[in-house]
Amino acid sequence: MPAIIEVDNLRKSYGSAVAVDGISFAVQAGECFGLLGPNGAGKTTTIRIVYGFTPRDSGHLRIFGTDCDGAWRALKARIGVCQQENNLDPDLTVRENLEIFAAYFNLPSPLVRERVASLLHFTALEGREQSSVRDLSGGLMRRLVLARALINEPQLLILDEPTTGLDPQSRHQLWSRLEELKLRGLTTLLTTHYMDEAQRLCDRLVIMDEGKILVEGAPLDLIRLHVGSSVIEVVAPSVDLRRMLQEKGLPYEDLGQRLVIYSIDGEALYRELLNGHSRDGCMMRPATLEDVFLRLTGRELRE
Amino acid sequence: MTGFDLSCRFVQVWQRNLLVYRKTWKISFVPPLLEPLFYLAAFGVGLGKLVGSLAYGGKSTNYTAYIAPALIAINIMQSAFFENTFSSFVRMYYQKTFDAMLATPLTIDEVITGEILWGATKSVIGTALMMVIVTLFGLLHYPYALLLLPAAFLGGLAFACAGMICTAIVPTIETFNLPMFLFITPMFLFSGTFFPLDNLPGWAQLVARTLPLTHLVELCRSLALGRISASTLTAVAYLFTWSVVLFPLALIGMRRRLVR
Numbered sequence: 001m002p003a004i005i006e007v008d009n010l011r012k013s014y015g016s017a018v019a020v021d022g023i024s025f026a027v028q029a030g031e032c033f034g035l036l037g038p039n040g041a042g043k044t045t046t047i048r049i050v051y052g053f054t055p056r057d058s059g060h061l062r063i064f065g066t067d068c069d070g071a072w073r074a075l076k077a078r079i080g081v082c083q084q085e086n087n088l089d090p091d092l093t094v095r096e097n098l099e100i101f102a103a104y105f106n107l108p109s110p111l112v113r114e115r116v117a118s119l120l121h122f123t124a125l126e127g128r129e130q131s132s133v134r135d136l137s138g139g140l141m142r143r144l145v146l147a148r149a150l151i152n153e154p155q156l157l158i159l160d161e162p163t164t165g166l167d168p169q170s171r172h173q174l175w176s177r178l179e180e181l182k183l184r185g186l187t188t189l190l191t192t193h194y195m196d197e198a199q200r201l202c203d204r205l206v207i208m209d210e211g212k213i214l215v216e217g218a219p220l221d222l223i224r225l226h227v228g229s230s231v232i233e234v235v236a237p238s239v240d241l242r243r244m245l246q247e248k249g250l251p252y253e254d255l256g257q258r259l260v261i262y263s264i265d266g267e268a269l270y271r272e273l274l275n276g277h278s279r280d281g282c283m284m285r286p287a288t289l290e291d292v293f294l295r296l297t298g299r300e301l302r303e
Numbered sequence: 304m305t306g307f308d309l310s311c312r313f314v315q316v317w318q319r320n321l322l323v324y325r326k327t328w329k330i331s332f333v334p335p336l337l338e339p340l341f342y343l344a345a346f347g348v349g350l351g352k353l354v355g356s357l358a359y360g361g362k363s364t365n366y367t368a369y370i371a372p373a374l375i376a377i378n379i380m381q382s383a384f385f386e387n388t389f390s391s392f393v394r395m396y397y398q399k400t401f402d403a404m405l406a407t408p409l410t411i412d413e414v415i416t417g418e419i420l421w422g423a424t425k426s427v428i429g430t431a432l433m434m435v436i437v438t439l440f441g442l443l444h445y446p447y448a449l450l451l452l453p454a455a456f457l458g459g460l461a462f463a464c465a466g467m468i469c470t471a472i473v474p475t476i477e478t479f480n481l482p483m484f485l486f487i488t489p490m491f492l493f494s495g496t497f498f499p500l501d502n503l504p505g506w507a508q509l510v511a512r513t514l515p516l517t518h519l520v521e522l523c524r525s526l527a528l529g530r531i532s533a534s535t536l537t538a539v540a541y542l543f544t545w546s547v548v549l550f551p552l553a554l555i556g557m558r559r560r561l562v563r
Contacts, residue, residue: 014563056562081406100319103315104315106312
């Protein structure tokens, strides 16, 4: 069975600015694949290329095993897209937004009625179908954008920062909908800069920076490989502690008022720190994807 | 990207705009009904008393009957140009409607074609409404006057394409004031609308004849008064050629703006 998305040596520049610099990855059927990276890393450009919005400069792109060039109309009919902005029609109701989008896909009206009903149910928008989009909260709008992206029963769902700007309740609600879709076997490509979101949803992911892929893998594998199982943070570290870490050759990051120590054998080191160096302000926690992300992409502000 | 990717799917974009229009028609209907009333009252009844009548097509014509078709032509110009500048820009830039459409099987050429044909349709709707009022004043000569509806579509198309080209170029929505002030307003005043072109100096007449509203006014006036002549056909040929040239330029311009 061919991969759903195959990207090979993809490049895109805007003038002298390189947005995507020769990336390759493949997304298998039923997989949820994440593109992570700081602002300006090239995530959005990459997925815009994958759903046929932005033309690439060079590289190969195959979707559903088909070469994309000249086949976009047929391919787009099988792809659902949630763009970054809530670009719903503000003058139309919830139901009309779904119906007009179905018309863009040339769906016959009995099918549209059926799908609109089931999508309103799926996104818990029942009873709101006559509401104007202007009256919807951010969370409701996002759910409607998701319902709209599913109107053509896509075989590939593409989400560009699906939960940016949502409150925790709305995020969790959306995540549970996406998990449900995954259970049904829908292949998903998403961008995010929320590490908890990526860790929860993605089977595999890449971390991008400056148009290049830094690492690729399953979230837990990446954490184990690049950070270890746990991380120790020390507030107001002493000179002794720094010397000790250097002598032992342990990897750590020095943030001035805070040390972040990555250790394969965290437990023993933690006990040693508690006994010797800094009783207060020393904390051990499980390593997260955020540690991987910050270790690989650095801590400097991007914009 | 070469060649245009255009199927009849543009109808779906047109239908989207119609659906939104039908939700706001109670407000959209008002200007095309009230505007001719105001102008006919001010210019026809007020100014017309001073002017009396003037010669058009070799016949003496009452001033109110002379300007009524020009008001229809001006409305055709403004409806389409407004629709494909301010309204299209709002859909493109603020509502990101085009971005959403481009994630579906619709192509950019279909989206822009649907927009342009919708602009021309707004001109036809406005003309139909104005014709009701102008007919009540007894100023339309039927059955020729019925041809004002297809004329409105042709004229609307010409100004819709021009508006879309502006939308492809302007950096911000405020920039539309420039074509409004430099293109639309001079035409509104000097295209044989409120006084005959012959009253202008020679060079100004030549300039006026290169502008689309001059031909649209001539077309509307000859149809409204039922006086078809060679200049009627010239006007049709001019507006047709103008649209045929500007339509592909609008598509290319919008591609350059949106495909990035």
